[in-house]
Amino acid sequence: MAASLTGNPMRISPLPPLPNLVAFEAAMRHGSFTRAAAELHLTQSAISRQVAQLEDFLGRKLFIREPRALRLTVSGQRYAEVVQRLLVGCAEATEDVMKVRSHTxxxxxxxxxxxxxxxxxxxxxxxxxxxxxxxxxxxxxxxxxxxxxxxxxxxxxxxxxxxxxxxxxxxxxEEVFPVCAPGYLNGRTLAPAALANETLLMLDDGQRQWMSWQTWLANQGLPDATLRNVLTSNQYPILLQLAMEGHGIVLGWRHMIDACLREGLLVRASEASASLGxxxxxxxxxxxxxxxxxxxxxxxxxxxxxxxxx
Structure with missing residues (x-):
């Protein structure tokens, strides 16, 4: 019974591994494991193994292996016609889907x-x-x-x-260091220990890929630092904007904030920096x-x- 695109889903079974079918089809066309291997950029033994796995799956021999050629068995001939038609149809459908997007x-x-x-x-x-x-x-x-x-x-x-x-x-x-608006510290830079007393702008806990303030301070030898005043957001650009407007100090990633430093929108709040690799x-x-x-x-x-x- 054919599987339907609507109604209850049906598992398509029995279905052999696709690489087995591709190897079989290529070997059938070329009449040779060696030439099929060259086409598929595999070794001759890999093609032979794929075909043997397919034969084991089917419980039928597909080829008669002669010294200089391969000949399809009766079962192999019947199977090859269907497999080749289905693989060609699959390739054509794939090409049609890929053409929907312009190559540009x-x-x-x-x-x-x-x-x-x-x-x-x-x-x-x-x-x-x-x-x-x-x-x-x-x-x-x-x-x-x-x-x-x-x-x-x-x-x-x-x-x-x-x-x-x-x-x-x-x-x-990666290089991470604290930054703030030019007027926030009035030109001063702080030691890492003093930063914990300032308003720190932080990414939410869910943003674990980025370095947190706790991790940055621990990297400076302050693993038990207490953050007294924090403001959080799940969007890093929002935190940078808050820093530019003088609301606190944010961790800055070199290369991401270089333009803000060049334009004087942000300045370093500490000379210390950190990296986790x-x-x-x-x-x-x-x-x-x-x-x-x-x-x-x-x-x-x-x-x-x-x-x-x-």
Whole structure:
């Protein structure tokens, strides 16, 4: 009975592993495990093993193995006709779905902090270099909650490796230090111990990927520091805006807040800094064919992160 697209879902069964079917179809077309292996960029033994696994699954021999060629058995011939038709149909349907998106369309994912502080001020140079690319920016502070199907390339802060299914390239290392409005401390800088007595602007506990004030102070040898006055938000750009307006001191990530320092909107509140070894990374789906637009954007990210020669 065929599975229906409506009503009660049915498990499609029995169904052999797809790599087994692909190996079988290639070996059938070429009449050779060796030539099938060359086409699929596998070893001859890998193709032979895949076909043997399929034969075990079916309980039928599909090929008669002769010294210089493969011949389909009667069962193999009947099975090959159906398998090839289904694989070709699947490939055509896949191509149709992929064509829905223009090859010049590009979806870039990043956190709100990266979007506001780093990416949007620089996007003009990318768009000038690649006017043909249709850019879509999706903002999500949690990379782990993003499906690889939702974006082509992203830029995220990572403390450890990327989530499963993603590849990554490091762009910037991490350096974290306190910053505030120029008038908040009237030009003074404070020792780490004195910072705990000030109003500290903090990310919510849910933002565990970022360094917290408690972690930063512990890194300065103050693991038991009591924070006397805090103001929290789940959006880092909001905390920076509060700092610029003189409401307190916020932790700043170098490279993200460089423009704010250059323009005098923020100044360092302490000379101390810390790092947990994290950094900013370009990330992209590992197992998907990479569009040319995504390759161009990744190269642009790397160039933007490369220090200019002195």
């Amino acid at each position: 369309a590009l979806t870039v994912a990043c956190s709100s902090g990266v979007a506001v502080l780093w990416l949007t001020p620089r996007l003009a140079s990318f768009r000038e270099a690649h006017p043909e690319i249709q850019l879509r920016l999706t903002v999500n502070d949690s990379l782990a909650s993003l499906s690889p199907a939702e974006f082509d390339i992203g830029m995220y802060y990572l403390r450890e490796g990327p989530p499963p299914g993603l590849a990554a390239r490091r762009l910037y290392g 994290g950094g900013y990374y370009a990330v992209w789906p590992r197992d998907r064919m990479e569009p040319a637009a995504a390759r161009a954007f990744r190269s642009w990210l790397v160039r933007q992160a490369t220090p200019a020669p002195a």
